[in-house]
Amino acid sequence: MTHDTAEQLASYRRTIDNLDSALLYILAERFRCTEQVGHLKAEQAMPAIDNERERRQLDRLKSIANDVGLSPHFVEGLMRMIVGAVVERHRQIAAEK
Incomplete structure (x- = not known):
């Protein structure tokens, strides 16, 4: 691997690391x-689930996935x-009340 390739790979990986951190902060929020x-x-x-x-929401997000080049199947699973x-947490909260 050349020095330029190693530097480019390191740069991509720093960006990926930053994006992974951002995803976690967004999920926490x-x-x-x-x-x-x-x-x-x-x-x-009220029930924990609103089908x-x-x-x-899933239809909306799958449409966005298509628009931005993500697999709708992946987005649905996520x-x-x-x-x-x-929903599991909502059920716990309801059970505590």
Whole structure:
């Protein structure tokens, strides 16, 4: 590997590391917000899952995925994992009330 190649690779990897950190901060903020939603739902005796909301959101995000060149299948799997964690937390919050 040439010096230029090693430098370019290191530069790409620094960018990837920064983006990974940003993703985690964004996810943490998303989970802080959904925590508030969970408390509100528990106080109002609302169900943890809103299937219609989830369907609309997934459709919207898959459309965005297409627009930005991401696999809609990947985005769907990612969002199902995230929403699954949120729903589990909402159920815990409701059980604590």
